Structures are given as C-alpha cells and as structure tokens.
Amino acid sequence: MNIYEEDILDHYENPSNYGTLEEPDISYEEDNPLCGDQIRMDLEVEDGVIKDVRFCGHGCTISQAAASMLTEEVKGQALEDVKKLSKDDILELLGIPLGPVRLKCGLLALKVLKAGAYGIKGWPGEEDDEEE
Amino acid sequence: MHMHVDRDEFHPLGVDRIRKDFPIFAGDSPIAYLDSAASSQTARCVLEAMDGYYERYRSNIHRGIYQISEEATAAYEDARRKIARFINARRASQVIFTRNTTESINLLAYSWGNANIGPGDEILLTVMEHHSNLVPWQLLAERTGATLRFIEVTDEGLLQLDDLDKLLTDRTKLVAITHVSNVLGTINPVREITAAAHSIGATVLIDAAQSVPHLPVDVEALDCDFLAFSGHKMCGPTGVGVLYGKRNLLEDMQPFLGGGSMIRAVQRERSTYADVPARFEAGTPAIAEAIGLGHAVDYLDGIGLDAVHAHEQQIIDYAHQKLREIDGITIYGPKPRIKAGVITFNLEGIHPHDLAGVLDTTGVAVRAGHHCAQPLMQHYGVIATARASFYLYNTMQDVDRLYDGALKAQNLLARRQG
Numbered sequence: 001m002n003i004y005e006e007d008i009l010d011h012y013e014n015p016s017n018y019g020t021l022e023e024p025d026i027s028y029e030e031d032n033p034l035c036g037d038q039i040r041m042d043l044e045v046e047d048g049v050i051k052d053v054r055f056c057g058h059g060c061t062i063s064q065a066a067a068s069m070l071t072e073e074v075k076g077q078a079l080e081d082v083k084k085l086s087k088d089d090i091l092e093l094l095g096i097p098l099g100p101v102r103l104k105c106g107l108l109a110l111k112v113l114k115a116g117a118y119g120i121k122g123w124p125g126e127e128d129d130e131e132e
Numbered sequence: 133m134h135m136h137v138d139r140d141e142f143h144p145l146g147v148d149r150i151r152k153d154f155p156i157f158a159g160d161s162p163i164a165y166l167d168s169a170a171s172s173q174t175a176r177c178v179l180e181a182m183d184g185y186y187e188r189y190r191s192n193i194h195r196g197i198y199q200i201s202e203e204a205t206a207a208y209e210d211a212r213r214k215i216a217r218f219i220n221a222r223r224a225s226q227v228i229f230t231r232n233t234t235e236s237i238n239l240l241a242y243s244w245g246n247a248n249i250g251p252g253d254e255i256l257l258t259v260m261e262h263h264s265n266l267v268p269w270q271l272l273a274e275r276t277g278a279t280l281r282f283i284e285v286t287d288e289g290l291l292q293l294d295d296l297d298k299l300l301t302d303r304t305k306l307v308a309i310t311h312v313s314n315v316l317g318t319i320n321p322v323r324e325i326t327a328a329a330h331s332i333g334a335t336v337l338i339d340a341a342q343s344v345p346h347l348p349v350d351v352e353a354l355d356c357d358f359l360a361f362s363g364h365k366m367c368g369p370t371g372v373g374v375l376y377g378k379r380n381l382l383e384d385m386q387p388f389l390g391g392g393s394m395i396r397a398v399q400r401e402r403s404t405y406a407d408v409p410a411r412f413e414a415g416t417p418a419i420a421e422a423i424g425l426g427h428a429v430d431y432l433d434g435i436g437l438d439a440v441h442a443h444e445q446q447i448i449d450y451a452h453q454k455l456r457e458i459d460g461i462t463i464y465g466p467k468p469r470i471k472a473g474v475i476t477f478n479l480e481g482i483h484p485h486d487l488a489g490v491l492d493t494t495g496v497a498v499r500a501g502h503h504c505a506q507p508l509m510q511h512y513g514v515i516a517t518a519r520a521s522f523y524l525y526n527t528m529q530d531v532d533r534l535y536d537g538a539l540k541a542q543n544l545l546a547r548r549q550g
Contacts, residue, residue, distance in 0.1 A: 003489060004544055012545075035485050035501055036515030060483035061545065105485065 003096050008065040015064060017071035019054045028116025029057075032108050034101070037063040039112045041071075043079075050074050050082070060105050062098065067109035069093040074113070082117055085110055087125030145435065145443040151525050153177070153431070164496040164530040168365065169314050169342060169474055169521030174424075175367040181427040182369060182420040192416055194393060208419055211426025212409070218429045219359065220350040221376055228375040228382070228409040229422050233341040234264040236360035236375035237308075239412060240337060241268040243385040244358075245306075248335070251277030254303040256334070258283040258291055258320075259511055260313045263504040265339040269308060283309070285511055289316040289465035296328055304334045311343035315503045315519065316465030317448070317474030319347070323354050330355070335381070341365060345523070346444060346472055348437040351376055363421065368428035372421035375412070382408045389414040440524045444473030447522045451475050451531045458538055460546070464512055473522035476503075479538060481546045484518040490541035496533050 021027075024042035031038040037059025044052040053075050055067045073093060074082055090110050091098065098106050107124045114120040151157045154173045156165070165173060185207065189200040193208050213224040221227060230236045245268075249255065255269050259282050273280055281299055284292040300307075307329040311322050326336045337358040343349050344359075345366035351359055358381070363372040377385075387394055387405055391414035396404040405411045432440065449468045452475065455461055460480030465471060479487055484500035491498055499519045502509045509515065520534055 002493060004486075004493075009544070035483075037483075037485075058483075060485040060489075062485075102485070102489070 003098065003102065004061065005096060008061060008094065008096070011065035011068040012061045015055075015068035017054050017068065017075065018056060020056055021052060021054050024054075026116045028112055030108070030112045030115060032059070032063070032104055034104060035060065037105055037108055039063065039067050039109050041067075041109070041112045041116055043113075043116065045079055048079050050077055050079055055109065059108070060102075062094070062102055062105040063108050066090055066094055066106045070109045070113065079117055082113060083120075085114075085124075090124070145439050145524060147443065147525065147527055150435070151527075154525055155179070157525065161495060164526075164533040166496060166498045166520035166522065166526065166530060166534060168345075168523035168526075169519065170499055171364045171370070172345065172367050172523055173525065174369060175428060175431045177431055178368055178424045178427045182424040185420045185423050190420075193419055194410075204419060207423045207426075208417070211422045211429075214426040214429045215374060218433060219344065219376060220352050222352070223379065225407075225409050226376055226379060226382065228377070228412045229417050230360075230373045230375055230412075231371055231418070232362040232364070232373035233339060233360045234268075234373075236373050237265055237337070237339065238268045239375055239388040240358055240360070240377075241272045243388045243412070244335075244381065245269075245272040246275070247384075247386060249273075249276045249278045249305055252303060253278040253305040254281050254301065255279070256281045256283065256299055256304050256307045256309075256329075258309050259285045260289075260291070260316065260318065260505065260508045261308075261310055262314050262339065262341070263506070264341075265308055265310060265337075266507070269306075278305075279303075282507075285508065288467075289313070289318050289471075291318070291320055291325075293321070293325070296325065300328060300332045300334065302332065304329070304332060306337065307334050308337040308339070310339040310341075311349070312340075312346070312472045313465070313474075313505075313508075314342050315474070315476050315505045315508055315517070317471035317476075317521075318466050319343070319470065319472055322356065326354055326356050342472065342474075345432075346437070347441050357381055363425040363428065366425075366428055367431055368425040369418075369421040371418045372425050374425075379408070382412075385412075387411050387414070391415045393417075435524065441472075443524055444522050444526075445469065447526055447528065447531060448473045448475060450528055451520065451522070451534070454531055454535045455538070458535070458542070460542070461538075464514075464517060473526075474519060475521075476517045476519045478514065478517050479542060479546070482541055484516045486545055487518050487538065487541045490544060491534070491537040494533065494537040494540065496530075496537045498534070 021042040025045045026043040029040035039057035042054045053071045110124045189203040191201040191204045193205040212227045216224040216227045329336045335357045338356045340361040344361040359376040364370040394414040452468045463477045488500035
C-alpha cells in the first residue's frame with residue numbers, strides 16, 4: 001500500500017479544523033526533533049466535552065493529515081475519552097502501515113493532544129512497551 | 133559558465149565493473165543508493181575478508197599462544213599498517229582503532245581535552261560541523277570552563293575565512309574542523325587553516341569522515357595533529373573507525389577507556405598503561421571489522437582515490453545540471469567542481485520527508501532531515517533538507533531516477549499551497 005493515498009493527500013491539502021482558537025481552554029505545541037514537524041492543538045472544553053478544536057503547524061504529509069483526521073475524530077468527544085486513543089487508533093484513521101520513522105510523524109498530533117490535555121509526555125504506543 | 137556533461141560520457145572508473153564488486157547491486161532492479169555520505173555499501177572483498185576471519189582463524193588477538201590467535205593478531209595489525217599507509221601516516225602506531233569518527237573525537241575530547249583545555253581557553257569550530265564534531269567540544273567546554281568560537285559560513289556554503297585572523301587568538305587551544313561538509317559537500321582548505329592555527333600554537337583536529345573515503349588525504353601534507361574517520365563510509369563495515377594522531381601528542385595522552393589490553397601492569401590500587409596505540413584500545417576490539425577495513429583500503433587503493441573523486445565530480449556536475457531544471461528547487465551549498473559528491477536541496481512546498489518517501493517508492497534512497505548539522509540548518513533558515521550523496525558505484529542513471537522521482541513527488545504533493 002502506498003503511504004501517499006488519496007485520502008491522506010486530501011487531508012494534507014484541505015485540512016479540517018486548521019487554525020487557532022481565540023480563547024482556547026487548552027493550547028499546547030510540540031515538535032518532533034527528528035524532522036522538525038511541529039503541531040499546535042487548541043481545545044475549547046465545556047462540561048468535559050471538546051466543543052471545538054483547531055490545529056496548526058507545519059511538517060510532512062503524514063503529520064499534517066493525521067492531525068486533521070484526529071481533530072475530526074475528537075470534536076464532540078468527552079475529553080476523558082481522548083486519553084484512551086492509542087497508536088492503533090491513529091493508524092486506523094490513516095489507513096496505512098507506517099515504518100518506525102514515519103510512525104512518529106503520524107503520532108505527533110496525538111502526542112500533542114495528550115500532553116496538552118493530561119500532561120502525558122511520552123510517545124503514544126511507547127508507554128505499552130515499558131509495561132511489557 | 134557551467135560545463136555541459138553528456139549523460140553517456142565515458143566513465144573514467146568503469147562503473148559497471150565496480151558495481152559487480154558490491155553484492156547489493158546484484159539483481160534486476162537495483163536500488164539507486166544515494167546515501168553513501170551516511171553509510172556506504174560494502175565491497176564483496178571486505179565481506180570475504182571478514183568471513184575468512186570468522187571461518188578460519190576466529191580468536192582473540194594479542195595474547196593467544198596458539199596459531200590462529202597469532203594469525204588474527206597479524207591480520208589486525210596488518211590492517212593498521214594498511215590504513216596508516218593509506219593516509220600517509222609515518223607509523224602504524226599512529227592509527228588508533230575506535231568504533232567510528234564520533235568515538236575518535238570523544239576519545240580526543242577526554243584524553244587530550246581534559247589535560248590541555250582550561251577555563252578561558254577557546255576551541256574554534258565551524259558552523260558546518262556535524263554534531264559529532266560539536267557536542268563533544270560542548271561537553272568539554274562545560275567540564276573545563278572553555279569557550280567555543282565558530283567560523284561562519286557564507287551564503288554560498290564556504291567558510292568565512294576573512295575572519296580567521298580575528299578568531300585565532302592566544303586563547304585558542306584547539307581548532308576542530310571538518311574537511312568536507314556532510315551537508316553541503318564543501319571541501320575546506322584544511323591545510324591552510326592548519327598552518328594558521330599552528331602559527332598561534334593551537335592544536336588541530338580534522339574531521340575527515342567525508343574526505344578519507346572520497347579524496348586522497350595525506351596527514352603529513354596537511355600537517356594536522358589529529359584526524360578522525362569512519363570505516364563504514366568507505367566500503368568497510370560498521371563498528372570500526374580511526375583516530376590518527378601525531379606521535380608525541382598521542383604519547384602524552386592519558387587513557388580514555390580502562391580495561392584489558394590497555395595496561396602494562398595492574399596492581400590493586402593503580403596501574404601503568406600500555407604504549408600507543410594499545411593504551412587507547414581497551415577491551416576486545418572489532419577484530420573482524422578492522423580486518424575488513426584493511427581490505428576496504430586495499431580496494432580503494434586499487435581503484436585510486438583520484439579516479440573516485442573524478443567519477444564523483446562527473447556525477448555531481450550532471451546532477452546539478454539535471455536538478456536545476458526542476459521548478460521550485462533550491463540547491464544549497466557551493467557550485468560543482470569546488471565541492472564533493474553531495475547535493476542538498478529542497479523542493480518548494482514539499483517536506484523533505486515526503487520527497488524521500490515518494491523517492492523510496494521508486495527505489496531511490498536519499499536522506500532527509502537535518503543531517504546531524506542543526507546549526508548549519510539554522511544558518512540557512514530551514515528545518516530540513518533532502519540530500520543525495522554519490523560514491524564510486526553510482527551512475528548517471530541514478531541521477532535520472534532521482535530527477536524522475538522528484539517530478540513524481542511534485543505531481544503528487546505540490547498541490548496545497550498557502
């Protein structure tokens with residue numbers, strides 16, 4: 001399977017929820033030192049539910065498309081449910097397998113979201129490795 | 133005026149024959165391997181030499197009182213002699229085996245640096261250093277209170293040597309510079325810089341990781357005090373590198389790692405240390421790899437580094453000519469003819485990771501990222517670039533495949549703008 005699927009390119013070219021919120025309840029930004037991809041996530045939270053979300057940043061197709069897909073996924077969700085999102089959920093959204101290097105590109109948005117919402121700093125998926 | 137290169141021009145090297153020496157290029161659809169600046173491919177004769185050790189005389193070196201250990205010792209020391217000859221060192225004992233360039237420089241930063249650098253001393257580097265010739269000196273500066281100074285880079289990708297006289301002061305104790313930039317391919321005038329550094333009494337290290345594999349390098353002619361390079365970038369195996377040093381300097385240096393092989397006599401509380409080079413080779417070294425590197429050096433010697441360099445110049449000329457045709461390309465660094473076989477570039481609107489990803493789908497391997505040279509990336513105001521690097525086994529067809537893959541990436545990806 002090609003990692004440059006039409007669906008991914010669509011999200012890259014016309015990302016959903018791109019931009020910033022004027023008064024976000026949560027705003028967090030991080031980059032991936034390996035390739036310089038950068039993502040900021042802004043959240044508006046009301047009664048524990050994500051009312052609105054925006055992302056911005058720059059980077060490769062995979063990182064930006066994953067961020068776009070993730071914002072669609074979490075909008076309207078309980079903030080608590082975001083904690084349960086895993087590496088596999090992102091891979092399912094992207095619909096393609098990723099090698100170890102590009103995996104970090106794909107997971108950056110979720111990492112930023114979890115760090116902003118819960119202060120969880122590790123890479124999604126790696127916390128599982130530690131338990132094993 | 134740029135020279136026109138005919139794609140089908142005669143190769144001085146006989147590249148078809150050379151490619152047969154590298155198992156990875158066998159088969160019907162070989163990879164267009166354009167990442168030799170990161171790590172080269174391994175010549176078959178190197179693999180056979182290492183197999184020969186493992187199959188016929190595998191044993192530890194230096195202490196075995198039996199035939200195959202003596203054989204292994206002889207092969208290991210023979211490799212040291214070959215490498216010394218290759219860089220024109222006077223004695224084999226001036227060649228210390230390490231893991232790679234990084235370890236060579238760390239060895240130097242501890243064993244020489246701790247004893248010779250103090251508060252207020254200055255270490256002069258350049259903005260184009262690989263992290264391996266930057267971070268060890270940052271650590272040394274933290275330990276000792278020394279200061280780092282930098283030779284800047286011009287927009288064309290050359291060192292700003294007008295500043296050299298100002299940067300070399302009576303506080304400058306070490307000048308540590310790369311011979312060839314791993315990102316830009318710039319060939320620095322290290323002989324002249326070494327002479328200037330010596331005139332104010334500074335010691336000179338040359339990071340030759342990108343030069344020893346590609347150009348004739350003569351440590352006597354350069355007159356450098358130390359020189360470091362890696363086996364895996366010169367058709368040799370991973371896990372073995374070299375630190376060359378002037379004899380008197382090496383002899384004054386304290387050990388880096390302690391353990392077996394590096395001692396003369398050990399008592400409960402203290403030890404005395406072996407002579408150079410054993411003093412710096414604690415523990416069982418990468419024996420097979422050192423033997424392999426000796427054969428890699430024989431292989432390159434047989435072809436001739438002048439011929440290798442000429443071949444790469446021809447390819448880099450053609451690569452510049454071809455890639456410049458692409459709309460929206462930015463090529464970083466010097467023009468061909470004054471640089472080594474490296475071309476670093478970006479395509480407008482395409483992240484280099486995506487470019488490398490699309491190229492990979494067409495069997496073209498390039499590197500994308502900061503190339504372990506973040507200060508240089510900052511100088512150019514970019515986060516990452518794509519880099520194609522060439523070696524003796526690359527062909528004009530490899531360049532064509534790079535060009536075609538870049539166009540494919542543009543068709544696929546350069547749609548979203550703004």
